[in-house]
Amino acid sequence: MRSIKVNLDKKSRSSYEIRIGKNIIDRMALIIAKNHKAEHYVVITDDCVGSLYGKKFLAGLEDVGLNVNLIEFPAGEASKNISTVMDIAGELLKLGADRETFLLALGGGVVGDVTGFIASVFMRSVPYIQIPTTLVAQVDSSIGGKTAVDLQYGKNLLGTFYQPCAVFTDLSFLETLPEKEFNNGLAEIIKYGIIDDEKMFQTMENHMETIKLKESKLLLNIVESCCRIKKSIVEIDEKDQGLRHILNFGHTWGHALETISGYSITHGEGVALGMIAAARLSEKMGYLENNQARRIETLLRKAGLPWKIPEVFSADDIIDALRMDKKKKGDIVRFVLLKKIGMPFIVGSVNLEMITAVIEEMKE
Template identity: 45%
Template sequence: MRTIKVELAERSYEIRVGAGLLSRVGPWINGLGFSGKAVVITDTTVKKLYAASLLAGLERAGFTPTVLEVPPGEAYKSLETAGRLYGEMTAARAERLTPVIALGGGVIGDLTGFVAATYLRGVPLVQVPTTLLAQVDSSIGGKTAIDHGRLKNIVGAFYQPVQVVADIDTLKTLSEAEVANGLAEVIKSAAVGDRDLFDYLYLNIEQAKELRPAALENVVVASAGIKADIVAADERDEGPREVLNYGHTVGHAVEAASGFSLKHGQAVSIGMVAAARISQRMGLLKESEVARLVAVLRKAGLPVAVPSLASADIFEAMSRDKKVRRDRVRFVLLRSIGDAFISDDVDMALVEEVVSEQG
């Protein structure tokens, strides 16, 4: 097991990465000073696979856990679902110091985080991500959110967990598409902040894709470390942390325009290529760097072309993105692999041209 610290003064917390960790979550939470009741929020699929091990550890640590289930899927990351969970937590007599544990992928992590942030004005949150995407990205940093209408993550709060536990054994049951989904965020982290990791991925991404434990642990630890450092420097997404939105401006818009039929990682992959090509057209990034990015995304099994969607829908979603400032769409661009920066000075005609050509 390896441990990464997210340094946020009195709200600092640890990310634990390794195999066979689910049964140890209970004792670790107890060691943080929590006891008594605990609430586990999960989806019906993950519950069947992993709840028993987590619950056994909680019970051995003296907790009385309550499990709350939601159906799987982005459609349930909604205010309606959050409202139902508030009612079920009230019925379970959850209190201000009752830890709420998110057991699942990014949807469960986002939803549970939002519920924990708002129930009784905030209860302790523990993230136990079971997908690669959640382990390397969404479980870390305190971004919690729900969707509204066709807008993704439009209602939310910054709310840090008290601990993150990433058990790589849970990745064994992921489909090939879900693994690729997570690898998109790993590639993103490398592209914006770690050229050495990018070079490692270029040579070894097939091993991670095949779920080889050593490669998996390496990429989870490296990606989580990049995010931990950036979050420590900019917790509330007001400066350096915005580089973690690389690929998300076009990506979120494509995802929303598809009615969320595209997985998040697939959409981000498309968005990363778009942002790289915009960077290249602006004279910032070498064509050879764009080619390397496209190559590693393809090795991961990710799409690089924009699917057949209405351009108007894509640009409408982009204009409503939460990253818009004073009606200007903000992009994360690259000077080179590992060197990213934020710009709100991108010609939207160029964006439209690149997205159209990418189809």
């Protein structure tokens, strides 16, 4: 089992470990029993992950003497809202949860974001642990303490910064992950290559087929590299005041597309389209060479991700949704652009005509 320590600012919660490996769930139960003692634990999961892993996971924790309950909610982004939070809070109260109760988020980014949000507000906060079961959650959402639910106006508009006490990343969960969901995770991995690690980007260009087989040690190394990149950025800018914005490469566009599609475009698909748009915009503005923008698009296509914006979405609707971005300042939407692969930067104002031109070029 590999271990990465996230060292946070002294004023915030204590630092925590990300443990990564394959078939580490039994050891996880022992570590929780030893390092994160509590009278009562509640596993929060969705109905898909619950039916696959719920019973076994609960049994593993009970075997080491822990008092555990499980709460499930319907899988999918549509559940990432305040009404799910209210339902879970009610369930927690029925189960006798109090300030000493430990929450365990077992699932993808939706479960992680919802559980983190509840943990940050339930009885003015209770501790929680992330056990990510999708590739998106393993390389991204389980680390860094951003919690949120969506509002009808846009994604993640209600949320907190609240760090977990630990993260356990078990690659064996990926065996049951559908290909489309695995590809969504590849979008986030490609993002790390683009913003911070050209060598990893090249590795993916050369070995995408092997990575897609899920079995390889290569995938373990890549997941570890992504966790290290994210933790380094979070350590410098926990509250998203500057450097952490670069993790949002492609996300401003991605969130807009997810929202206007009513989430039929998934997070990973939105991010993939957003990264292509950001690369094309960087090229149009004279920052990025054409061949670098092409390499990004080619790799995303190789990963099985979309590269065309569905015709039904108008440029005006996409631009309206872009304006709802949390990272805007006043009327100015900030975009992460590229000088080259491995060298992102943030711009505060982008010509509307250029944005429209990129959208039109990318239409099916």
